[in-house]
Amino acid sequence: MSRVEPLRSAVPASTRRHPARAGRGAPDARPKRRSSQRRREAVAGFLFISPWIIGFLVFTAGSMIYSLVISFTNYNLATGSTTPAGFSNYAELFQDPKIAQSLGNTLYYAVLAVPLEVIVALGLAMVLNRAGRGSGFFRTVFYLPKMTPVVATASVFLLLLNGNTGAINQFLGFFGIHGPQWLVDPHWVIPSIVLMTLWGVSGTMVIFLAALNNVPRDLYEVASLDGAGPVRKFFTITVPMISGAIFFNVIVLTIAAFQVFDQAYLLFWRDQTNASPSSSLFYAVYLFQQAFRQFDFGFASAMAWLLFLIVMAITLIQVKLSNRFVYYEGDR
Structure with missing residues (x-):
């Protein structure tokens, strides 16, 4: 008898006949x-x-x-009449000179406001990130402007930006600088609105502050051992590690910039006159005028869809370009 026979006899007969059943057992529920x-x-x-x-x-x-x-009808809110219009409202978008003018003003505002908001918000976040004791107090103080109603903020800036008696021009006068007519000079209208926008930049600052807190401190220590200075640490460690937050804020701020309405309307258009500078006519303001002053809801809807397509196209371009500049921690 071979040595294998005792082992085979120890195995159950059912298993010998059907070897596959040895590891199968009952169905798993x-x-x-x-x-x-x-x-x-x-x-x-x-x-x-x-x-x-x-x-x-x-x-x-x-x-x-x-x-x-x-948007494909002539819908008048005042009379309630609705007639088919086909593509006439969209054709009128390319014929109305104020459409191009308001889009140009809005684009100029976006190009000026978005980079400044990112820079100011990131600077404030870095200052607060280095604060030691009392950091919670300073974070609260810096965030309070975001909680201020826009109407109250506009009233304050109407006083600050007054070309003759405003506090900003008086401050510039101490240095021998003759301040401009912020609310009258067409060249300074959009910069004045940008200043009012920067007042509420604390929402973006909070996002940057959260991103800065997630940057590993070991990277800064290793860079210090290699002799890297603050500027090099900022561009080689901080910016790449928070590039996701920068990308998110740029997209959100760009969308908000193309929809800017409150600041321009409260500073220049709330008196319902045509005396306001043409450079203060933003796209959303002109859309509001067409909808709620001219009651031409068909044309206003066509304007809204044109803005939607523009914002979507710009956002898609930003997302496409982000693949080259944005670093995610899971990337290799």
Whole structure:
């Protein structure tokens, strides 16, 4: 008898006849339980966010679809009359000279405001990131302007930017600088609106502050051992590590810049006169005039969809370019 025979006799006959059954056993019910549990979690998640979904479908998606429909009509809100217009409203967009003018003003504002907001917000975030004791107090103080109502902020800046008695020009006068007529001179209208926008930059600052807190300190220590200075650390460590936050803020600020309305309207257009400088006519302000002063909702809806396409195109370009400049920690 060979040595293998005792071992074979110790193995059950059912296993010898069907070797595949040795490791199979009874069907496992765990995958079914997991799938049902995941299904219940998904249903619970959708129930929790259902108020947002309903609000989005009714007030955002529904409004967008309705505005797209009426953009092909001559819809007058005052009279309630609606007649088909085809593509005439969209054709008028290329014929109205104020469309090009307002788009140019808005683009100039975006090019000027977005980089300044990013630079100022990042500078404030870096200062607060280095604060020791009392950092919570300073963070609260820096964020308070964001909590101020826009109407109150506009009233304050109307006094600050007064060309004759404003505090800004009086401050410049101490250095022998003759301040401009901020609210009258067409060349200084948009810079004055940018100054008012920078007052509420603390929201962007908070995002940068959170990103700075997530930068590993070991990188700065290693760079110090290699002899790197503050400037080199900033451009080789800080900027790449927070590039995701920079990219997010640039997109959000760009979208907000193309929709700027409150600052221009409160500083120049709330008196409902045509005496305001033409350089203060932003796209959203002109859209508001067409909708709620001329009651031409068809043309205003066409303007809104043109703005939507412009913002989407610019955002897609920014997303495409971000692949070259944005670093994510999971990238290799």
